[in-house]
Each structure stands twice: as C-alpha cells, then as structure tokens.
Amino acid sequence: MSSHDEKSRITNSLATTVVHAGLDKAQQGRAFSQGPAFASTFHLSGEVENGHHQYARFHNPTWDSLEQALAELEEGASLVFPSGMAAGAAVMTSFVESGDTIMLQSDGYYATRAYAEAFLSKFGVTIKAVPTLELINQDYSTVKLVFVESPSNPLLDVIDIAALAEKAHASGCLLAIDNTTLTPLGQQPLKLGADISMCSDTKALNGHSDVVFGHVATKNQELYEAMLLWRKLSGNIPGPMETWLVHRGLATLDMRLERMTNNAQILAEWLEQHPKVKMTRYPGLNNDPSHRLATQQMSHFGFIISFDLGNKKNADQFLANSKLIFEATSFGGVHTMAERRARWGTDQVSEGLIRLSVGCENVEDLKQDLSQALELVSS
Numbered sequence: 001m002s003s004h005d006e007k008s009r010i011t012n013s014l015a016t017t018v019v020h021a022g023l024d025k026a027q028q029g030r031a032f033s034q035g036p037a038f039a040s041t042f043h044l045s046g047e048v049e050n051g052h053h054q055y056a057r058f059h060n061p062t063w064d065s066l067e068q069a070l071a072e073l074e075e076g077a078s079l080v081f082p083s084g085m086a087a088g089a090a091v092m093t094s095f096v097e098s099g100d101t102i103m104l105q106s107d108g109y110y111a112t113r114a115y116a117e118a119f120l121s122k123f124g125v126t127i128k129a130v131p132t133l134e135l136i137n138q139d140y141s142t143v144k145l146v147f148v149e150s151p152s153n154p155l156l157d158v159i160d161i162a163a164l165a166e167k168a169h170a171s172g173c174l175l176a177i178d179n180t181t182l183t184p185l186g187q188q189p190l191k192l193g194a195d196i197s198m199c200s201d202t203k204a205l206n207g208h209s210d211v212v213f214g215h216v217a218t219k220n221q222e223l224y225e226a227m228l229l230w231r232k233l234s235g236n237i238p239g240p241m242e243t244w245l246v247h248r249g250l251a252t253l254d255m256r257l258e259r260m261t262n263n264a265q266i267l268a269e270w271l272e273q274h275p276k277v278k279m280t281r282y283p284g285l286n287n288d289p290s291h292r293l294a295t296q297q298m299s300h301f302g303f304i305i306s307f308d309l310g311n312k313k314n315a316d317q318f319l320a321n322s323k324l325i326f327e328a329t330s331f332g333g334v335h336t337m338a339e340r341r342a343r344w345g346t347d348q349v350s351e352g353l354i355r356l357s358v359g360c361e362n363v364e365d366l367k368q369d370l371s372q373a374l375e376l377v378s379s
C-alpha cells in the first residue's frame with residue numbers, strides 16, 4: 001500500500017494539501033485520523049533524549065500532526081498556541097529584549113497593541129504604532145521587530161509585504177505578519193519575505209466558531225527555538241481536543257473560503273450600490289484603495305466587508321433588523337456575522353461602521369436579508 005506521504009507528493013494545490021496534510025501514513029484497519037492524544041505525560045525510560053514525547057507541556061502527538069499540516073501550508077516550521085493572542089505574544093515576547101523597539105499598526109487589532117503596551121513596555125521595550133499606509137515610509141534602523149496584519153482589520157488596508165520585508169531587513173529589523181484575515185490559503189507571508197507568519201485560527205482556519213486557537217510559522221531556526229522555548233516555559237499550550245478540532249476544520253478551509261469569498265464579492269458589489277450605504281471597503285472591489293496590491297499578493301480577497309451606515313442609530317437598526325446575521329465580535333466562521341465596531345471604543349472607526357464577516361450561507365438568502373434590514377434603516 002502506498003503511504004500517505006508518498007501520495008501527498010503529487011499535490012500541486014493547497015486545496016488538496018488542506019485535506020491531506022498532517023495525517024498519518026495509511027495503515028490497514030487504522031482510522032484516517034487518530035483523534036486527540038489526551039496525555040499529561042508519556043512513557044520515558046532512561047536518558048531524556050530517548051523520547052520526543054516526554055511531558056505534555058513540551059510536546060503532544062496531536063500538536064505534531066497539526067503543526068506538520070500548517071508547516072506544509074506556510075512553508076516554514078509551525079508552532080501551535082491556545083489562542084491567536086498567545087501566538088502573537090510569543091512573537092512579541094520570546095526574542096525581544098529590554099531596550100528594543102517594536103513597531104505595530106495604530107489601526108490593526110487592538111489587543112495586540114494593548115498587550116505590548118501593558119506588558120512589554122514595563123520591561124523597557126518601546127512600542128511605536130503607526131497607520132498601516134505609513135508603515136512603508138518608516139525608519140527601521142532602531143526597530144527590532146515590525147508586526148502587522150494585512151489586510152488590516154477592520155478597515156482592510158493592505159501593505160506590500162515584499163517591499164516592507166526588504167525595507168525592514170535592510171535595517172536589520174524582523175518582519176512578522178498577522179495573517180488572520182486571509183489564512184495561509186489567501187497569502188503566504190514567508191514566501192513574500194516575512195520572517196514570521198502568525199494567525200488566529202479561532203477565525204477562518206478553524207472556521208466553526210467553536211475553538212480559540214493560534215499558530216506561528218517561520219523558516220528561521222533561531223526564532224523557532226525562541227518561540228518553542230517561550231511556549232514550553234510559559235506553559236502557553238493548546239489542549240489536544242482543540243488542536244484536533246482545528247485540524248478537522250482545516251480540511252474544509254479551501255471549500256469554505258471559496259464560498260465565503262465568492263459571497264463577499266457579490267455582496268460588496270451590491271452594498272456599494274445601495275443608497276443607504278455611505279462607504280464600502282472590500283479589497284475585491286475594483287475601486288478599493290487596496291485592490292491593486294491585493295491582486296498582486298493575495299490569492300483571494302477575503303470574506304470581510306466593512307461598510308458605513310452614517311451613524312450609530314442606522315447601524316444599530318440594521319443589526320437589530322437582520323434575521324440571518326449573528327451580531328458577534330468575531331469573523332471567519334461558517335455563519336455570517338457582523339458588528340458595529342465603534343461599540344468597543346478601541347478602534348479609530350466611525351460610529352456607523354459595520355464589519356461584516358460573510359459566511360457560507362446561500363448568497364441570495366444573505367442579499368435578501370441585508371436588503372430587508374437596510375430597508376428598515378431610517379436614513
């Protein structure tokens with residue numbers, strides 16, 4: 001019988017990779033997937049080097065399978081974490097030293113900045129935050145790490161990752177990309193020159209709104225070892241059940257993204273024309289400021305649309321009247337969800353801005369629901 005590894009060598013497409021990656025070799029009578037390895041420790045006789053699986057804070061076979069799958073998608077060694085924030089904290093904490101400077105986005109995910117400002121600045125790390133579109137013009141000569149998401153969330157500005165990598169590297173600065181809004185099927189940051197790719201797998205990668213999870217990937221052995229050591233010593237480890245669920249969710253990622261991104265394109269074009277919508281951002285729109293770069297470096301335009309209904313009252317009316325859209329603060333799930341971002345008071349966005357995460361429902365049903373909810377918006 002041919003092994004699973006032999007079969008996967010004929011894989012040309014990441015759509016096939018997500019289905020097969022990280023599975024064990026095919027063996028007569030064995031299940032395709034071994035299920036979660038619930039363990040706190042493993043048999044380990046003699047010298048500690050005798051076993052890869054020693055203690056479950058260091059390694060777990062269920063992590064190994066998912067990390068192997070993610071490594072294939074990212075084209076770099078991967079490490080799994082119990083949340084996107086834990087993965088982001090590993091990036092920002094494990095190799096940065098007192099006296100270093102980290103550059104972040106002022107218009108990116110709020111909690112990333114909040115972590116850095118609350119914890120890293122206490123230990124003498126300087127945090128600088130600049131808008132996404134100004135990142136390329138910064139001086140990186142005194143910066144240790146620039147950590148940014150592209151497209152940014154929620155306003156979907158895109159940075160030229162290859163150009164930023166070149167600029168940062170010329171000054172000896174490392175580049176980490178938060179790839180949450182696209183996943184490795186929408187963009188491969190390591191191939192574009194980034195040193196680290198990071199993702200909150202809570203979102204589209206797992207895709208079912210039932211797990212909080214994250215991962216990093218890198219081709220740089222030193223960075224890999226630093227993040228591995230941080231995970232091991234800080235105990236920031238994911239449970240085997242969650243890890244197994246994410247691996248299961250990964251298998252349908254390409255299929256889900258195909259539906260979600262097609263839906264998003266149709267809905268963005270429709271919203272853009274709607275008289276009650278003041279502004280629509282979606283990188284797939286020809287006239288969107290992100291469109292040119294998105295076409296160059298992304299293999300899909302994503303499933304997030306941001307649109308403005310002018311004020312808080314209109315946005316609240318729209319959300320209250322929608323029958324199909326879950327009002328929730330996340331994105332990337334099979335269910336369409338939306339929220340008025342300004343309700344958190346953490347993002348620099350207008351009061352009427354809705355972030356819509358388009359799911360896998362039938363697009364005509366979604367359009368009908370959006371249409372009737374917009375109809376009931378008073379101005």
Ligand SMILES: Cc1ncc(COP(=O)(O)O)c(C=O)c1O
Pocket residue numbers: 083084085086088109111149153178180181200201202203212213214330
């Ligand atoms: C872009 C981005 N990065 C990181 C995170 C943090 O991920 P998690 O909630 O899995 O900790 C989020 C969560 O919303 C996010 O949107």
